[in-house]
Structures are given as structure tokens and as C-alpha cells.
Amino acid sequence: MAVREAEPVGSLQEVKEAGLDREDLLGIYRHMLITRGIEERGHILYRQGKIPGSFYTGRGNEGAAVGVATAMGPNDVGTPLHRDMGVHITRGVEPWRIIAQYMGREGGPTRGRDGNVHMAVPELGLHPMVSHLPAMLPVAVGMALAFKIRGDRRVALGWFGEGSAARGDAHEGMNMAGVRQLPVVFICDNNQWAYSTPTYLGYPIEHIADRAAAYGFDGVVVDGTDVLAVYREAKAAIEKARQGGGPTLIECLTLRMEGHAVHDDAFYVPKEMFEQWAAQDPIERFRTWLRSNADLTDDEEDQITSVVKRLLNDALERAEESPLPDPAGLEQGVFASAEDLDTPHHK
Amino acid sequence: MPELTYIQAISDGLRQEMRRDQRVFVLGQDVGVYGGAFKVTLGFQEEFGPWRVLDTPLSETAIVGGATGAALMGLRPVAEMQFADFISCAWDHLVTVAAKQFFRGRTPVPIVVRLPSGGGFSGGPFHSQNPESSFAHIPGLKIVCPATPHDAKGLLATSIEDPNPVLYFEHKHLYRRIKGEVPEERYTIPFGQARVHREGDDAVVVTWGAMVHTASDAADQLAGEGFEVEVLDLRTLIPWDKARVLESVRRCSKVLVLHEDTRTGGFGGEIAATVAEEAFEDLDAPVMRVAAPDTPVPFSPGLEKAFLPQVEDVVKSLQELAAY
Numbered sequence: 001m002a003v004r005e006a007e008p009v010g011s012l013q014e015v016k017e018a019g020l021d022r023e024d025l026l027g028i029y030r031h032m033l034i035t036r037g038i039e040e041r042g043h044i045l046y047r048q049g050k051i052p053g054s055f056y057t058g059r060g061n062e063g064a065a066v067g068v069a070t071a072m073g074p075n076d077v078g079t080p081l082h083r084d085m086g087v088h089i090t091r092g093v094e095p096w097r098i099i100a101q102y103m104g105r106e107g108g109p110t111r112g113r114d115g116n117v118h119m120a121v122p123e124l125g126l127h128p129m130v131s132h133l134p135a136m137l138p139v140a141v142g143m144a145l146a147f148k149i150r151g152d153r154r155v156a157l158g159w160f161g162e163g164s165a166a167r168g169d170a171h172e173g174m175n176m177a178g179v180r181q182l183p184v185v186f187i188c189d190n191n192q193w194a195y196s197t198p199t200y201l202g203y204p205i206e207h208i209a210d211r212a213a214a215y216g217f218d219g220v221v222v223d224g225t226d227v228l229a230v231y232r233e234a235k236a237a238i239e240k241a242r243q244g245g246g247p248t249l250i251e252c253l254t255l256r257m258e259g260h261a262v263h264d265d266a267f268y269v270p271k272e273m274f275e276q277w278a279a280q281d282p283i284e285r286f287r288t289w290l291r292s293n294a295d296l297t298d299d300e301e302d303q304i305t306s307v308v309k310r311l312l313n314d315a316l317e318r319a320e321e322s323p324l325p326d327p328a329g330l331e332q333g334v335f336a337s338a339e340d341l342d343t344p345h346h347k
Numbered sequence: 348m349p350e351l352t353y354i355q356a357i358s359d360g361l362r363q364e365m366r367r368d369q370r371v372f373v374l375g376q377d378v379g380v381y382g383g384a385f386k387v388t389l390g391f392q393e394e395f396g397p398w399r400v401l402d403t404p405l406s407e408t409a410i411v412g413g414a415t416g417a418a419l420m421g422l423r424p425v426a427e428m429q430f431a432d433f434i435s436c437a438w439d440h441l442v443t444v445a446a447k448q449f450f451r452g453r454t455p456v457p458i459v460v461r462l463p464s465g466g467g468f469s470g471g472p473f474h475s476q477n478p479e480s481s482f483a484h485i486p487g488l489k490i491v492c493p494a495t496p497h498d499a500k501g502l503l504a505t506s507i508e509d510p511n512p513v514l515y516f517e518h519k520h521l522y523r524r525i526k527g528e529v530p531e532e533r534y535t536i537p538f539g540q541a542r543v544h545r546e547g548d549d550a551v552v553v554t555w556g557a558m559v560h561t562a563s564d565a566a567d568q569l570a571g572e573g574f575e576v577e578v579l580d581l582r583t584l585i586p587w588d589k590a591r592v593l594e595s596v597r598r599c600s601k602v603l604v605l606h607e608d609t610r611t612g613g614f615g616g617e618i619a620a621t622v623a624e625e626a627f628e629d630l631d632a633p634v635m636r637v638a639a640p641d642t643p644v645p646f647s648p649g650l651e652k653a654f655l656p657q658v659e660d661v662v663k664s665l666q667e668l669a670a671y
Contacts (some may be wrong), residue, residue, distance in 0.1 A: 113450055135439050138409045139444060142413030145416065267382050
């Protein structure tokens, strides 16, 4: 059985029909640059010993992450993972808070209680992942259940990888979402390597998206390096879910361009594979598209690049000013109090 | 004041919360059309509809994970495990997600998981367990173990109101065995406040759940021997009423910790250690424990009786304390 394989995006006209104007396109480009920039800065800081623990990047996944997040509505929610920095950036998390998070500072979204990409800003509709993948899928399904019960026209997005697709949480979450036709979209970041495990040792079918049929909803495979194709597919799935059309499983195919984490040199990934996917780097691919389809000029490019550079410089400075959390406060905040429920969505 | 069974009190309490607060909904296997394996939600679907009394697939992970997601979006889910034993399938969602989400992300997870627990009717190894101590060890979870119909209703209301994940252990052997007066109006019972089930000054039995009644029967027997035993019902394990336990220890000077869960790593060890740390000088005898032996819960009635702490086991230990 063949699942639908999405076409690449062609002309500016096609993109406009998908709901993006030129400003949006430049915004997408900027978000992709910030995403990569923040992870490159993080990598340097890690090597300088300024980031404790481990460090993960999503190099190669910027298009998939930014494309999906751009398609989300303002009140939609999601549970992005460690290759999805672009989701945080697109939803508006301030870069300095991300670097503060990396450094275990009070200014990070988890205030030093958790590290690296284990973070999210709930006010922006994002909820922090846990290491046990894909535990957040059933949680996203529960968010969608809340929307369905209340009749909210909101959609939940749950991310997972092709590796964690092997775990039961993926099955239970998708099955319940299918049974109840909940407004949820499942995004599979298929970067072809679960740490050192290749796809053929992770699942026995051609596409993860093939599984959608087993749960009674649509599946689609999209080239995750084509940010606009990802956007188009995510937009269609999100709006379908919003209209009561039930879930969709979108598989974004990319290659993890670095190791599982920075300690891992990914020696097990064939060199040709890296070369092949480097040739379709999502940022370079989109830049080229913008130049030939949306008349991106040298001046515009320089301007965007310098804005991003300044933003990241400021972010680093501000993150380093953020204090380390006070150990005296460690035992506070394990349990919530009634006042903590005093948020717009808990009322 | 009407007299209700323990299970009626849970059912009435839950219905009252659902009438009072539109955000409260129940989800679980067979909770809707069938009314729940033990009929706690019988008739609920007719009153509240299929989306607030949600029959789920056989998916503990999706039930608890789903409850967490719904709670993050502002609802007040009450998830039912058909038997407390099955919570093992949703361990990750309680321990990895729900328990830690507020600490990490400052987002409260107000969920209640109802857990029909305990043995006494040949349920065997997978329908009889008391896994409260496993979860008491996880920072971020609250543990409630009512022993009476009055507490069952009041503690359920508090559990639903609480902004944290609450594990509500309802003892199956109490469901239809225990009756008591339960106010019709809504009330809550604060967590972390022990209840004196029976007064006495010569020794204190610290316990919870069904064992409160076992302890009480044992204490009645000893009263004939002129040895008055206080039975202190903790009602909640997280938080637990340390101050009240220490007060009783200081007054009685002899303490027995009793639980139906197995001995090693049971919550009784935590109580005994605390007593040793903080009231050592007040003790006239070593802290004693009566608990189930370290085996799976056996099926055959004679074996199960040997497994579950019996009144005579408690009497024997209390007599040892009396003689010390």
C-alpha cells in the first residue's frame, strides 16, 4: 500500500494560494536562520564548557520544524521534540531564553530544572517534551480531546521520530485519536537514524505514514527539506482537523546531519548519505528558491543575516547575565498550588 | 444524614463534582455504557453524555497521557484504571510526564487517577495489589487512600480540586463491606491530616485504607485485656501527617505500622524511619511493622489469607508491644 507522497512546492503563485505572502516567506527564512544559528552558537558554548550535560541539535530539520510551526494557528498547541528548535523560534520564544536554558540559568523556560531542548513556553502553546519518546503523543491526543469536549476550534500537534514510532505510546495515542477522530496532527520527524539505528532496523514498512491507514486517518510523506511543501501539508492537515476531519500523520523525511548528540560523530552514517542530503540543505534550498521565485535580493539577504546575527549576539549576552538558580529554592515548585492554576487556559 | 457504602460515597461524590464543575470528566475502559467495572459511574453517561463519560480503548497509556493533555488544556480529568494493578502500563505517563511537568514547565497537571486496589477476594497477582508506595517515592504525585465512606467522598472532592496529579486508591474490599454516614452536601477534607479512627493511649497503630478496619478489630480485642490502642488513619500518604504521627508516638510510646502492601520498601518503612529519627527518645519499644510478605499476591484463598495481614497478626504484634 502506498501512502501519498507530497509534491515539491513550485511557484510563488502556488505558495500564495497556500496562504503565504512575501513577508511570510522572509519570516520563514529568518526563523530557519535563527534556528540554525542558535544551535551553532550552542555547539560552540558547549565546547567552551559553558553548557552542562549534553547538547542536541536538529541540523537538517529546520525546514520541517519551521514549516509545521508556520502552519499552526495562534491558539493551536504542540509538543515539539529535540530536533524541532524551529518550532520554538517560529512560535516566538526569545532566543536568549533558549541559550539561558542550555546554560541551566534561571531565565530559561525551565529555570534550570531541566536542560537542553527539554523546554517550552506554554503561553505560546508549546509544552515541554520528556526524554521518553514519544510519551508526548498521548498528551497531545489528550489536548485534542479537551478541544473536542469543549468544542474549541483548536488543533494539537504531536511530534515523534521514526525511532520512537516503535514504542507503544505511538500506537495508543494514534489509535485513540483515530477512534475519536480528534483534532490532532501527528508529525513524524523521520531523520533516518535513531541514535545509531537505521530505519530498516526500526520498522519493516516503507513509510511510517503508511501506518495512518491502520488508525483510520490519512498519512502523507513529505520532503522535510522543502519548507514550503511541509507548510502546505501541515496547513491542510491542521485545517482539516480544525473542521472536524480528524487526525493526519505527516512524515517529514530528512537526514540527521549531525550525531545523536554532540558527543556522537555518527561514524555509522554512510558518507555518501551525508553528501546527498547536504546537497539539499533546507536553508540553502529555500534561499535558492527565494532568489529565483520571490526575487530575494543581496541587500535583503544581507539585512536578514545581520539582523539574525545581532539577535543571537544579544541573546548570548542576555543569557549570560541571567543568574544561576538558587539551590535554596530547589524543593519549592514540586507541587503546584491553587494560584498556579490561575492561567487563562485553566480557568 | 444518609448512610452509604464506600462505593456509593465515591459514586455520589464524583457525580456531585461533575454537576458542580463542567470541566470535570471521566475517562477509562467501560466507564460509560457499562458504568465501570465496579459500577462507580453507573448512570453517568445518561446524565453527562458520552464525551464527559468517555469510553476509551484498552489503553492505559492513552488514558493517563490523554488525561494529562486534557488537564494542561484546562479540564479536570478523572481517569479510571479498571484495577490499580494496571497502572503499571501507564507508569511513564504518571511518573515521567505528569509528576514532573510542573517542576519543569510550571504548568499544573490537575488529574485524578482512580485506582481500585487491594485484595481479599482471590483476585490473584494482577487484580489485588496495593502499589501506593511505588508512587509515594515519586516527587510530584499525591497519594490518597480513604478508609471510610465519609473520607472517600470528601477526599475525592479534594483530589479533583487539587492542582496536582492525585492517585486515589479506593480499596475494593471496602466497596460494599463498609457503610457510614455521608453528608449530602459537598465537602472537602484537607490532604495530610490524619484521622483518629479509634482512641487509645497505650499504643498507636499507624495505617490507612482497608487496614484501618483490621487494626480497629484488633484494638477491640485488646481492649478486653486492658490495653487501649489508638488507630490512626493517615488518609493520605503524600502528603502524610508526620506531626500527628509523632504526637501519637510521644503520647503512646509504642507504635505499630500496618499496611496491606508488601513489607520491603512499603511506605511503613518511611514512617518507621521518621519515628526513629524524630521520636527515638519517646519510644518504649522498637517500632513494629505488620505488612504482607514479599511475594506476589497469591490466588488460592488459603494462600491469600496468609498473605494479607489478618486481625490476629495485628493482635499478636500488639501483644508483643504490650509486653515489651
